[in-house]
Amino acid sequence: MNKISEAVISRLPRYHRYLGELLSQNVERVSSEELSRLMNVTASQIRQDFNNFGGFGQQGYGYNVQFLYDEIGKLLGLDKPHKMVIVGAGNLGRAIANYGNFKNRGFEITALFDENPALVGMKTAQGVVMDIESIFDYVKENQVDIVALCLPKEPATEIAEKLVECGIKAFWNFAHTDLKFADDVQVENVHLSESLMKLCYKIKENK
Amino acid sequence: MNKISEAVISRLPRYHRYLGELLSQNVERVSSEELSRLMNVTASQIRQDFNNFGGFGQQGYGYNVQFLYDEIGKLLGLDKPHKMVIVGAGNLGRAIANYGNFKNRGFEITALFDENPALVGMKTAQGVVMDIESIFDYVKENQVDIVALCLPKEPATEIAEKLVECGIKAFWNFAHTDLKFADDVQVENVHLSESLMKLCYKIKENK
Numbered sequence: 001m002n003k004i005s006e007a008v009i010s011r012l013p014r015y016h017r018y019l020g021e022l023l024s025q026n027v028e029r030v031s032s033e034e035l036s037r038l039m040n041v042t043a044s045q046i047r048q049d050f051n052n053f054g055g056f057g058q059q060g061y062g063y064n065v066q067f068l069y070d071e072i073g074k075l076l077g078l079d080k081p082h083k084m085v086i087v088g089a090g091n092l093g094r095a096i097a098n099y100g101n102f103k104n105r106g107f108e109i110t111a112l113f114d115e116n117p118a119l120v121g122m123k124t125a126q127g128v129v130m131d132i133e134s135i136f137d138y139v140k141e142n143q144v145d146i147v148a149l150c151l152p153k154e155p156a157t158e159i160a161e162k163l164v165e166c167g168i169k170a171f172w173n174f175a176h177t178d179l180k181f182a183d184d185v186q187v188e189n190v191h192l193s194e195s196l197m198k199l200c201y202k203i204k205e206n207k
Numbered sequence: 208m209n210k211i212s213e214a215v216i217s218r219l220p221r222y223h224r225y226l227g228e229l230l231s232q233n234v235e236r237v238s239s240e241e242l243s244r245l246m247n248v249t250a251s252q253i254r255q256d257f258n259n260f261g262g263f264g265q266q267g268y269g270y271n272v273q274f275l276y277d278e279i280g281k282l283l284g285l286d287k288p289h290k291m292v293i294v295g296a297g298n299l300g301r302a303i304a305n306y307g308n309f310k311n312r313g314f315e316i317t318a319l320f321d322e323n324p325a326l327v328g329m330k331t332a333q334g335v336v337m338d339i340e341s342i343f344d345y346v347k348e349n350q351v352d353i354v355a356l357c358l359p360k361e362p363a364t365e366i367a368e369k370l371v372e373c374g375i376k377a378f379w380n381f382a383h384t385d386l387k388f389a390d391d392v393q394v395e396n397v398h399l400s401e402s403l404m405k406l407c408y409k410i411k412e413n414k
Contacts, residue, residue, distance in 0.1 A: 009408055013401035017383075040387065076404045077411035091305060095298035099399055107403070146406065170410050172403055176224075180247065186409040188402045192306055194220035195395045196314070196379055197283045199353065201216055202393040203377050204284035 008049050012072055014039065015049070019069040029062040081106045083143050084172075087159055088151030089114040089122065089129040092174060096148055097126050107146075111138060115155065132159070139166050148172040149179075215256050219279055221246065222256070226276040236269040288313045290350050291379075294366060295358030296321040296329065296336040299381060303355055304333050314353075318345060322362065339366070346373050355379040356386075 018039050022030055032050075036043035050056045053075060056068050073079055084102075086093045089112040097109050114120055115132040122129045130138070138144070147168050149156040156175030163171075170186045173179050178189045225246055229237055239257075243250035257263045260282060263275050280286055291309075293300045296319040304316050321327055322339040329336045337345070345351070354375050356363045363382030370378075377393045380386050386394045 009405055010401075012408065013398070013404035016404065017398070017401075040385075075408065077407040078404065080411070082407060082410075091298045091302035095302045096399070098298060105400075145410065146403075169413065170406055172406055178247075184413060186406060186413055188406040188409075190399065190402050191220070191224070192303070192397065193312075194217075194224075195397050196353075197220035197223065197285065198216055199377055199379055199393060199395040200284040200289060201219065201282065202395075203289075203352065204287070206376065206391060206393055 004052050008052055011041075011049055012076055015046075016069065016072045016076060016078070019065055019072065022065045023069055027065050030065050030068075031062040034062070078105055081108060082145040084109050084146040084148055085111045085113065085135070085138070085144050086126075086148045086150055087113050087132065087135065087156070088149065088174075089119045089124070090116075090150065093148070093150035094124060096150055096174070097124060110142065110144070111135075113138075115151075135159070136162060136166050139163060139168055144168060146170045146172055148174070150174050153177045211259050215259055218248075218256055219283055222253075223276065223279045223283060223285070226272055226279065229272045230276055234272050237272050237275075238269040241269070285312055288315060289352040290315050290317050291353040291355055292316070292318045292320065292342070292345070292351050293333075293355045293357055294320050294339065294342065294363070295356065295381075296326045296331070297323075297357065300355070300357035301331060303357055303381070304331060317349065317351070318342075320345075322358075342366070343369060343373050346370060346375055351375060353377045353379055355381070357381050360384045 018035065032043040032046045035046055053071070056071055057063050084107055086097055086109060093112060093114070097112060102109060109126040112124055112126055112129045113132045113135045114129050119129050120131045147160070147163055147170070149160060149171055151159075153175045156173065157177060157179065160171055160173070160179055164181050164185055169184060171179060171188070173187055173189045174192070176191065176193075179187045181187065225242065239250040239253045242253055260278070263278055264270050291314055293304055293316060300319060300321070304319060309316060316333040319331060319333055319336045320339045320342045321336050326336050327338045354367070354370055354377070356367060356378055358366075360382045363380065364384060364386065367378055367380070367386055371388050371392055376391060378386060378395070380394055380396045381399070383398065383400075385396045388394065
């Protein structure tokens, strides 16, 4: 398979979400035109995106929703389970731990860690919050596919660097900095405030 | 000014963040090549992006960091204060309330609302959590520029529709659905799980 562009990859989760909604409404087939109206993108964009992956079936008959959902899920790696730990058990870490429907999608949050003694020992739906110092032994002794970083910039950077040395290969980073490591370490940097600024731009343009 | 593409707008907050970091390190001038290395994008992309807004000064001498930071801030509307209320005072709502450095950027969170009696009355740094039913009177009596929706899909949609009738023109939506209203109502839909799925894609490709 050719290297797929970042822009196409970025759109796959949204397709997956809309197809999941169609499935939950028992819709069996959907045309690119119908998907286009639902998702507010052009049908030609949808067909182009899907052509990167062989097209997913005859367009004249529409797409089989279950097949398309499963195939995009496989592309995203969602057919495999992922074990995740969360560093930072404050509001954001606990919000992330409880966000969405992780279990149904194969994500298992196996532990939360924090440096704050007031949070260590706290019971959560994902178990008791552990001391941050124990994370390095934890990731050596347990399978951890993803580390979610829900703490400020400086400690996040320091802890991530140590975790890379321990063999961690993927970070979901909410700290306000773009983490970057060697090419074999994957990072998704989430900057919540960027979407707020985009919103402000639109508010201003709207006036 | 011509209509600026969504992709360019999406990159402005990141420029603003990096320029803010340079300012905090007392850097006075920066070339597109230096910015390019810092931000891991091409210098030609940076120049192209900036040319949408007149170029921001002579490239041969580099950009004046303070000027560029202020100008991009103005483009984003950050030179004006924004009053925001948060609907949903669970972990996510409280995380959003405390996230980033809102005050320094002109965002003031004036109220939090929730439907859960266990949360109503709770003291937070942004004031006491109010009953969700009181939000409609609140937005009629107070200036509210942005409503952040930090609650599940169904109540978020219902409350947002009522708030649009009350005159609200901008939503920062964390509910797991793409809200869409008339063209004069701006929405930024944040789907945290999409970045997690992108990360899974990269993990899979990396193997």
